[in-house]
Amino acid sequence: MSSQDQRQVKTICPYCGVGCGIKVLEGDEPGEMRFMPWADAPVNEGSICIKGGAATQVVDHEDRLTDPLIKEDGEFREATWEEAYDLIVDEMERIREEYEPDAMGFFGSSKTMNEENYLLQKLARRYGTNNVDNCTRMCHASTVWALRTSLGAGAMTNSMADLEEAADIFWIQGANPGEQHPIANSQYFRQAVLEGATVIQVDPHANKTTKSFQIDETDRHMHLQLKPGTDIPLLNVVIKTILERHEEDPDAGWIDEDFIEERTEGFEHLKETLADFDKEAAAEECGVPLEDIELAAEKYAMANNAAIFTGMGMSQHTCGVDNVQNEINLALITGNVGRPGTGVNPLRGQNNVQGTCDVGAMPNVLPGYQLVDDDEARESVEEEWGFEVPPEPGLTNVEISNAIGDSVHGLYVMGENPVMSEPDANEAIERIENELEFLCVQDIFMTETAEYADVVLPATTWAERGGTVTNTDRRVQRMRGVHKGHENTKHDLEIICEVGTRLFGEGFDFDDAEEVFEELRQVCPIMYGMTYDSLGEEGLHWPCYEPGDEGDQFLYEESFDTENGLGQIEGVRHQPPKEVPDEEYPLVLTTARLEEHYNTGTMSRRSPTLSRQHPENFVDVHPNDAARYGIEDGDYVKVKSRRGEITVKAQVTEAIKEGVIWTTPHFAAASANVLTNNVLDERAKIPEDKAAAAEIEVGVEPTQAEPADD
Numbered sequence: 001m002s003s004q005d006q007r008q009v010k011t012i013c014p015y016c017g018v019g020c021g022i023k024v025l026e027g028d029e030p031g032e033m034r035f036m037p038w039a040d041a042p043v044n045e046g047s048i049c050i051k052g053g054a055a056t057q058v059v060d061h062e063d064r065l066t067d068p069l070i071k072e073d074g075e076f077r078e079a080t081w082e083e084a085y086d087l088i089v090d091e092m093e094r095i096r097e098e099y100e101p102d103a104m105g106f107f108g109s110s111k112t113m114n115e116e117n118y119l120l121q122k123l124a125r126r127y128g129t130n131n132v133d134n135c136t137r138m139c140h141a142s143t144v145w146a147l148r149t150s151l152g153a154g155a156m157t158n159s160m161a162d163l164e165e166a167a168d169i170f171w172i173q174g175a176n177p178g179e180q181h182p183i184a185n186s187q188y189f190r191q192a193v194l195e196g197a198t199v200i201q202v203d204p205h206a207n208k209t210t211k212s213f214q215i216d217e218t219d220r221h222m223h224l225q226l227k228p229g230t231d232i233p234l235l236n237v238v239i240k241t242i243l244e245r246h247e248e249d250p251d252a253g254w255i256d257e258d259f260i261e262e263r264t265e266g267f268e269h270l271k272e273t274l275a276d277f278d279k280e281a282a283a284e285e286c287g288v289p290l291e292d293i294e295l296a297a298e299k300y301a302m303a304n305n306a307a308i309f310t311g312m313g314m315s316q317h318t319c320g321v322d323n324v325q326n327e328i329n330l331a332l333i334t335g336n337v338g339r340p341g342t343g344v345n346p347l348r349g350q351n352n353v354q355g356t357c358d359v360g361a362m363p364n365v366l367p368g369y370q371l372v373d374d375d376e377a378r379e380s381v382e383e384e385w386g387f388e389v390p391p392e393p394g395l396t397n398v399e400i401s402n403a404i405g406d407s408v409h410g411l412y413v414m415g416e417n418p419v420m421s422e423p424d425a426n427e428a429i430e431r432i433e434n435e436l437e438f439l440c441v442q443d444i445f446m447t448e449t450a451e452y453a454d455v456v457l458p459a460t461t462w463a464e465r466g467g468t469v470t471n472t473d474r475r476v477q478r479m480r481g482v483h484k485g486h487e488n489t490k491h492d493l494e495i496i497c498e499v500g501t502r503l504f505g506e507g508f509d510f511d512d513a514e515e516v517f518e519e520l521r522q523v524c525p526i527m528y529g530m531t532y533d534s535l536g537e538e539g540l541h542w543p544c545y546e547p548g549d550e551g552d553q554f555l556y557e558e559s560f561d562t563e564n565g566l567g568q569i570e571g572v573r574h575q576p577p578k579e580v581p582d583e584e585y586p587l588v589l590t591t592a593r594l595e596e597h598y599n600t601g602t603m604s605r606r607s608p609t610l611s612r613q614h615p616e617n618f619v620d621v622h623p624n625d626a627a628r629y630g631i632e633d634g635d636y637v638k639v640k641s642r643r644g645e646i647t648v649k650a651q652v653t654e655a656i657k658e659g660v661i662w663t664t665p666h667f668a669a670a671s672a673n674v675l676t677n678n679v680l681d682e683r684a685k686i687p688e689d690k691a692a693a694a695e696i697e698v699g700v701e702p703t704q705a706e707p708a709d710d
């Protein structure tokens with residue numbers, strides 16, 4: 001390879017789950033790394049959003065961790081890698097001897113690659129615990145649960161390309177692709193609308209998605225602006241409308257009776273659940289005119305192909321599994337699954353959140369979603385690995401955090417920032433600071449979590465190493481890195497191999513990511529047919545069971561991957577958020593992300609381009625609420641919940657409903673997660689980040705810190 005070739009690589013954007021291809025050009029000096037378009041990239045064909053274009057800005061940032069750090073007497077000192085590894089091994093062995101393997105927790109990272117997450121979950125299981133999880137718990141754990149249980153796989157049923165070509169209706173509920181998946185929104189969804197498709201958006205907030213589809217005077221866009229936490233009643237109005245119309249005119253095609261009969265079970269349960277359902281009362285509860293919901297129901301049911309897109313507005317609720325189940329119900333009764341342009345499709349947030357789950361960095365599943373408590377599946381993985389895996393599911397990351405000081409005493413965090421991402425963040429900090437005996441953080445920056453660590457390991461960035469990532473429509477793609485910029489940093493894979501080898505002697509001796517991938521595919525049936533060679537530049541969609549398979553663009557053409565091959569319909573009833581407004585906290589607080597920022601902001605706050613647009617947090621307040629409180633646009637206000645308070649600038653806007661306020665989790669000085677409620681969906685254990693009771697206090701001084709860069 002010539003030196004010119006070595007300096008320019010085709011890789012994948014490190015931000016959202018769309019998986020856009022970009023080129024990275026290494027500079028001669030630190031800070032000179034450049035982004036370049038990759039014109040024939042398979043997903044985006046050269047288009048790029050603001051985040052992708054700015055992605056290289058943080059690679060050579062002056063804040064990069066460059067050497068291992070060990071905390072002594074409350075202060076960090078530079079350490080050698082030998083010292084760092086010795087401390088990690090000593091502490092992990094001590095914790096296992098003093099307590100038990102389940103006293104450790106492991107956080108994988110949706111910002112890191114399949115091979116790295118595969119090895120981290122193997123490390124946890126070799127240590128003797130299934131306490132391993134990743135940030136999907138905060139975003140789509142409930143979606144994954146519902147899709148896996150009712151259809152078979154915890155992923156998009158379809159692919160963006162077939163949706164653009166075939167879908168007549170895009171039903172987008174609780175998702176904001178205009179802001180969070182900009183290239184999917186512009187290149188696929190908006191393109192389809194320009195060619196005649198219709199968008200029905202269900203969201204409490206009028207956002208960039210809303211604006212992006214207000215294309216002309218036609219009725220090809222509807223926005224049902226519901227109150228947070230009323231998704232189940234809204235969908236029940238839709239489903240009941242379809243059932244009623246079918247009763248009135250059975251031949252009009254309101255439901256797909258053959259599909260229901262041959263490919264599903266549970267339809268009777270759905271009908272019984274809705275037998276005494278009051279549509280008028282439900283529409284009022286949702287805050288949406290009944291006739292608008294009925295019109296949306298008609299458009300969905302009468303489409304040739306209707307596709308549902310689901311986001312965190314659906315999943316981040318204590319009824320998150322049931323929210324998504326009701327979307328599945330709607331798709332199944334109308335036969336909108338198993339064909340191009342249909343299905344139920346979660347838009348995944350981080351560039352590898354899909355892959356991190358696929359490779360088993362979750363407490364209840366092994367690679368390829370094989371259940372840990374399924375003896376046959378577990379034993380086949382054990383045979384390949386050469387050690388036994390605990391047969392009971394472990395704790396999720398929120399459960400690990402909640403158990404600190406009780407059953408959990410040590411934490412290994414790779415590339416995550418739980419101090420900012422956990423709900424009720426002040427409590428999480430309290431436990432990590434005062435109750436945790438050992439914290440190891442492996443990252444590229446001194447994150448808010450790393451500040452509390454005993455040992456911090458400097459990792460390399462996405463642009464400096466190779467591996468694979470899996471995008472939101474199950475496409476596994478290769479990332480390729482240029483030379484690393486800081487000599488004493490190490491790749492995540494190298495670090496885990498070294499820790500694993502020192503702890504266990506064998507099972508973690510790999511030369512490179514490709515060698516890890518070769519082991520991964522042996523224990524991950526949905527990826528068995530893939531090799532680095534066959535992935536090439538286009539990548540492959542899973543499932544890809546045998547070498548030579550081309551992977552599936554859409555799932556369930558013949559049958560579902562459930563035990564009996566049938567899609568599972570199950571009627572669900574309204575479950576209000578666990579905390580509703582009262583006299584003390586009269587507003588509903590809801591949260592979401594911004595186009596220019598990324599989760600806890602570790603990377604995006606350090607990008608001059610990205611932080612310029614939104615250098616600090618803010619709260620959206622409806623004009624009528626603003627008038628009641630005496631708030632002018634731009635005033636600083638204190639937003640308070642039972643768990644904490646943040647001071648932010650008020651943005652007075654009709655984009656939000658009266659009685660609802662809206663803010664973001666990206667800013668360390670004023671994160672929404674100081675306010676959010678640490679209550680979980682019973683099955684998926686996802687926190688209810690989308691609805692809490694809140695109050696506003698006016699007449700306060702600004703307290704937000706300056707962004708890391710201006």
Ligand code: SF4
Nearest residue numbers: 013015016020049052
């Ligand atoms: Fe990156 Fe997502 Fe933007 Fe594509 S849409 S460039 S993957 S942030």
